[in-house]
Amino acid sequence: MRRERVRDLLARVADGSLPVEGALAALAADPTESLGFATIDHHRALRQGFPEVIYGAGKTPEQVVSIAERIAEHGDGVLATRLAPEAAAALSRALPAIEWNATARTAYLAPSTPLAPSRASLLVVTAGTSDLPVAEEAAVTAHALGCPIERLTDVGVAGIHRLLSRREMLDAAGVIVVVAGMDGALASVVGGLARVPVIAVPTSVGYGAAFGGIAPLLTMLNSCAAGVTVVNIDNGFGAAVAAARILHA
Amino acid sequence: MRRERVRDLLARVADGSLPVEGALAALAADPTESLGFATIDHHRALRQGFPEVIYGAGKTPEQVVSIAERIAEHGDGVLATRLAPEAAAALSRALPAIEWNATARTAYLAPSTPLAPSRASLLVVTAGTSDLPVAEEAAVTAHALGCPIERLTDVGVAGIHRLLSRREMLDAAGVIVVVAGMDGALASVVGGLARVPVIAVPTSVGYGAAFGGIAPLLTMLNSCAAGVTVVNIDNGFGAAVAAARILHA
Amino acid sequence: MRRERVRDLLARVADGSLPVEGALAALAADPTESLGFATIDHHRALRQGFPEVIYGAGKTPEQVVSIAERIAEHGDGVLATRLAPEAAAALSRALPAIEWNATARTAYLAPSTPLAPSRASLLVVTAGTSDLPVAEEAAVTAHALGCPIERLTDVGVAGIHRLLSRREMLDAAGVIVVVAGMDGALASVVGGLARVPVIAVPTSVGYGAAFGGIAPLLTMLNSCAAGVTVVNIDNGFGAAVAAARILHA
Amino acid sequence: MRRERVRDLLARVADGSLPVEGALAALAADPTESLGFATIDHHRALRQGFPEVIYGAGKTPEQVVSIAERIAEHGDGVLATRLAPEAAAALSRALPAIEWNATARTAYLAPSTPLAPSRASLLVVTAGTSDLPVAEEAAVTAHALGCPIERLTDVGVAGIHRLLSRREMLDAAGVIVVVAGMDGALASVVGGLARVPVIAVPTSVGYGAAFGGIAPLLTMLNSCAAGVTVVNIDNGFGAAVAAARILHA
């Protein structure tokens, strides 16, 4: 149950529109629900501001659907990431209103009451076209968490004027997520130009000594621009959650 | 020149207390100054909110002093990190008012006008006693950047009740920096308990397969608590700068 | 030939119910049997308490069936792990009584006389749903070795209350096997809460800098909870054998 | 406070020899004590059967002495590992009864009432002379935890008859700790010969492609003898704690 909904509940008890027993019943649900193969954490929305997100990799379509249905019943919205096409199809059959994003490999069902929007927007900057799936995972996740999104695409440092000519976008953002593979150098340049928090996402784009994303990961961890933080390789989801933690503060 | 000082300058021009020519002269200084072995970026304070910080490793005491003196002349304060004892001693002779922190290996000289404090405080959590030097580097840096500091020390997950019993501190912080070596598991536990941004700093504490900090670095990058971001091994400085970017937003 | 069966044999010689020549014949079989592509160690049951287990990876279905048939003839039971579906199908045709577990990828045929149960039970704790195949391999193996099994599923540290609320299960177990991928932090938390032996199994669940299980492997090797031991990535089988060595002591 | 001592306390309350108020006072001490740089977990002895052990690396002599004095006051005994010579000297001055073991780099002060001995003994097997410091750390730790110790030294597999001729020692042990560097092959051979739990400790002995212990670590993790578990490189302490968990079960 999301924080806002609990606040509503309590307000209604306070103003007498909800009897204590009704509020108790709504809150009494066991915060964790066991499905045998999974233990759903229904109070995460209350504790962290968003419900548990379904990480699709390594789960069967049946497991994904089963968890999604349980979460959907609470009305807080559903987000699933890293979905195989078969799991996405099964999910669409079970929850027809869910939105499938093929580039991001995510499925999203909006909550019954929309989230309050965050105080500022998230800017997602990508170095190249091949980084788009990770960037889209970040964008979908941030949208689900109530953050407005801006995008700046294919502005890698090999042609740095493409970035410099859009500098006003860096100045307008509340948080910047930089998505880059290969040399990952874009994060350092953006980190040096911007004043706001910069979260770097290395991608597994590249070949040879890119080593599936290790090269940009190391670049970003060693960024000479102070204050750049890093998430795991290809982890657009994690970057967006970190950004939402900042933007909702 | 720090942002606040430029704003003052402009305000004084606006209210007539400073003639245009005087403001021009103050702003006209070339934004970079070349010392032969270094190119000082004097406008960083204006661009990023704090002056260039001196990274002491790999610099001779003479180089450190020379750069510090140039920065100090602008009155925006001086921060130097990773100082060898000899460099610290030389710095204290040159700038007697500078504060040397032996645990953090930092030297700090406050600016002539204090920074506006950030909107919330930074909580620095450490897993063990051996992580203190890195935690102190973070604390000194954040203090220099105008952030109030709280500390929660030696609360590693091997005795998780030490952390759980202080949970209210997690709830009160604006940003949490988690400093941990060995298994680095503290970051995931804190990330799961807190709502606010969590920045994880792996340390090179440990032996054998800790590999100089790679083990906690990987743990933190793979945190099962979504939204934890990571900085380089032992990089207390970088974590504090990232925290300050968030807290001053 | 299992230890218990040899003890029976000797007891029957002692009480006169088995003539010496008969016992000799039963024992005289060459302890190793060569199949050309394999050398079966029939005395392992006598030496180690359980017969040789068939590691299915890298063996053709014909090789798996051929080894299993030879072991089955001794009546001590058969366990095969890491079976490809084709090998499992061939095995089911050859030994119809064998039980195939698709999640664990194991096949198990009970011995003609059941094993004496161990002095205490094994608790298998998993961090997430994706860790289940490894956890099941451990459970099937421990069951084959005569250990009662308890399970605690999907209790990763991102929602640590899920674990803390079931603490009595940690206290009741004789040995705990912790199965976790991604950050592997669960092993340290369990190791700090429990008094009994804790065996950690890293899994290859995760992506990016999880590096196919290296991240949780390192986390576990560096556990700040003293006395946690570790087995190879995804090696549920090995963890169960180690647990059985302890529980049968 | 150690488990046995709490049990005594409670028994004395039960038989009337200790008034309830006195028992309360003894138990009431805050389970954690903060020294600013450390948070001592005084209830670990109660929870885990032995008091918190002081890991000496990365602590100043003053910190080591300060923590040791606080623990010693409780009378449950003190164990410190990885001590630099200066820390050892400071400790000997502060606690003259403490025993310094230069090979193991440990200091040990016996508790006021001896621990109940474990149900079986620990056998420490080493591959070569250079592995002795790690083996001794294991032996001192196990001794402090109440386990009788046997030793089998310099029996690496290059001369396997040295091990085979002492096979009765393997059969008599309750747990076997195998300490080996270079190729680490001894763990597999012992694991195949013994029925009891085998804990392998890789050491950083060797050169070139031993990579500071990675080679034997990998060997041991990949042991073809099922049921061998592994601890961190050079972690004799951890192996002994794991052994004590087993032997005290």
Add this chain to the structure above:
Amino acid sequence: MRRERVRDLLARVADGSLPVEGALAALAADPTESLGFATIDHHRALRQGFPEVIYGAGKTPEQVVSIAERIAEHGDGVLATRLAPEAAAALSRALPAIEWNATARTAYLAPSTPLAPSRASLLVVTAGTSDLPVAEEAAVTAHALGCPIERLTDVGVAGIHRLLSRREMLDAAGVIVVVAGMDGALASVVGGLARVPVIAVPTSVGYGAAFGGIAPLLTMLNSCAAGVTVVNIDNGFGAAVAAARILHA
């Protein structure tokens, strides 16, 4: 052209049975032949005792056949390794007398005059059934190079009596090739028991921290039995060539 054949040629010139001009013509062929995509080294047989071997990986079936036909024309025999099934089929159509070994993935065509057998035999020892493909590559190669072969299969150190009971085979060999994956410990044990040269071949058998053969490779490089030499992971071919260099000396 093989060394023996050149010696024959020269002997025939010496005894007058071959005119100088005929010998010249036979020898005059350009030692390298260019196919555009390959430069065949026809004098390798003369220089090194065996013709150039075709490494099948990364070559199209057409390229394999084309090179094999050119080498076959010289009558010195053909050996191809790492053949994909399609390349093997194409080769069998082009050179019907060639022998395909599906386990070893090799194709071999005997030379028109047999090689002189080596002074002693090669013993190929394998740790497990899954190591057989690599062991067979070694056996086929050594056979092609004129070395008699013995085999000792599935004698890994988890059941060391299987090896000890066949010790006379170790004593009878001229060279021993040890093929092992997982922990690779067999090489050290054999190296300690045998007097003759021992060549270790790590295999990519295993999972998790075996890292595709790195674990046994490191084990073997760090063998505590002096005088064990190592070849690349899965390189049965290279081990056999090294053995043949020794056995033909």
Add this chain to the structure above:
Amino acid sequence: MRRERVRDLLARVADGSLPVEGALAALAADPTESLGFATIDHHRALRQGFPEVIYGAGKTPEQVVSIAERIAEHGDGVLATRLAPEAAAALSRALPAIEWNATARTAYLAPSTPLAPSRASLLVVTAGTSDLPVAEEAAVTAHALGCPIERLTDVGVAGIHRLLSRREMLDAAGVIVVVAGMDGALASVVGGLARVPVIAVPTSVGYGAAFGGIAPLLTMLNSCAAGVTVVNIDNGFGAAVAAARILHA
């Protein structure tokens, strides 16, 4: 727009054959064009001497075609590398004049006016047949950049006379690109024999401890022949661009 074409434009303005307004229009095109998923850098030809090259990996056929069409419109020629067969087919349909090279996996469309040839030729040397795809990528790229090409194929150091007998080719080249996998030793030998710039390209050819090209990469970075520079594994394209930078100087 390529540098030569801008020079022509300006020359025509200078001699009056092109009115200022016409030149302005040709030059006025926005230097970057946004396709949503890509930001094309049309002025790269002007800045760097060749238009942006399309890196095919990670792009859909539709994306490849769309970018290629935009670039083709400027008449400066199109080069695409790392193309999947489907992308190549789509490209051939869209731009029928484009040349597909199946070995190199490149597609090339010549510019409307040919490039001025470079001052000297590029020699591409390969160690083995399996290195040909990378060598061809280098050759196609260099040809597109206006450099004449020579080839020396399959001259690895295991038969060093194959290289030594063609030494005049090393002396005649303006730049040498050495393409080698496995041990990568060819680069050092060529670097020692030649006077001209030598660029080494490690390939992912090989198995086992070649680690997908890391072995030859390290060999080449550590070349004992001074002055050899290195590009990424399998990066024939990058080597050719570097060579063209040199040859057009």
Add this chain to the structure above:
Amino acid sequence: MRRERVRDLLARVADGSLPVEGALAALAADPTESLGFATIDHHRALRQGFPEVIYGAGKTPEQVVSIAERIAEHGDGVLATRLAPEAAAALSRALPAIEWNATARTAYLAPSTPLAPSRASLLVVTAGTSDLPVAEEAAVTAHALGCPIERLTDVGVAGIHRLLSRREMLDAAGVIVVVAGMDGALASVVGGLARVPVIAVPTSVGYGAAFGGIAPLLTMLNSCAAGVTVVNIDNGFGAAVAAARILHA
């Protein structure tokens, strides 16, 4: 003997000013000279345009002096790199005219006749003050090889305006050597701005996940700016030799 000196010799023979016998004697010296511990390659100057350079690491001062004296006798100049202070002192005593550069750790003795200067200059760009020793090694070496040097210091990408404001220097250079540690991103940015050959030198500056230079090495190998080539970590010498090969072409 340097190429120019041989050309002079031959010219003097041609015009009669040197008798054939004198030229023969000068040329007859054995091209390699054995000192027992070293084999000096006196014809390298003739073959490669500069004499053998003494790599000081791992050589005793006596060995360094002995080799330097033999080379100095030929009058072609002496260059020694990676000198320990003792070796430098010994060299200065033996060859008083030699120049010691403490930052670069090089010693240089000019040849009796100066080298012809190269056709263009070398620009050495450094990211930070700590990269200066490597940059100076490159500068001294290039100077010894006859290349004019320009320097651009401390222009890392965290403050990219420092680089952009000096762009005319990039345009004026014949070759650019970029020296950078930490994230190594400067090479990509320079590679995107410049038309001329760019050689990147990663340095071991940095900490934590910089891994002694691996991070910038990978960044540079994966540069998204095509045509950047790379040399070994800290190898300023090698970069300069590569640059000289280009500038003297």
Add this chain to the structure above:
Amino acid sequence: MRRERVRDLLARVADGSLPVEGALAALAADPTESLGFATIDHHRALRQGFPEVIYGAGKTPEQVVSIAERIAEHGDGVLATRLAPEAAAALSRALPAIEWNATARTAYLAPSTPLAPSRASLLVVTAGTSDLPVAEEAAVTAHALGCPIERLTDVGVAGIHRLLSRREMLDAAGVIVVVAGMDGALASVVGGLARVPVIAVPTSVGYGAAFGGIAPLLTMLNSCAAGVTVVNIDNGFGAAVAAARILHA
């Protein structure tokens, strides 16, 4: 006791010159002798042809002397490697006849009766001067094992004529040991030129991406010259033992 000495003993029994009781006494000594910190294997000389060699690293001077004295008493000769200067000094005091080789860091005492020389000589080839300590360890060891030694020094592939001009040495050797750091390419070139067994020893000479010998180790494992075998980094001792196993066959 060395094999030859046992053979003598038995011969003297056979011809009556030694009574059975005397022979028994000589043979009766327990084959292993325990010193507490070491278990000496006195029968290794009998089993493997040479006595146990003392590996000095990680042993105190007292331990080295104590083991050496026990071995010396048997008259089979003593060899100690990797000696620290203090251990060497202590050894010289205890066994004045022992020979200390400062380059190789070995001490050698000849046996009372000389070993029978091997059937052919060992050629030790080194790439550079810095490789000499490892090469000398190989030479001293081989000499102790009865093999005549030849040397070819500083013939790295950057000047390949130095090696080609001495090709007759390669042809004359019974076994060749190639010692090389940096790129390690020399092993492949020698392996391609020679017919006899080639053993490659990578050294930790070099810097940056040589990674303490990993670069040449990988080069050698991936040698494109078939039949090259490899020992551990800097393991001159192991290479010599392997060579002696071959030369004494």
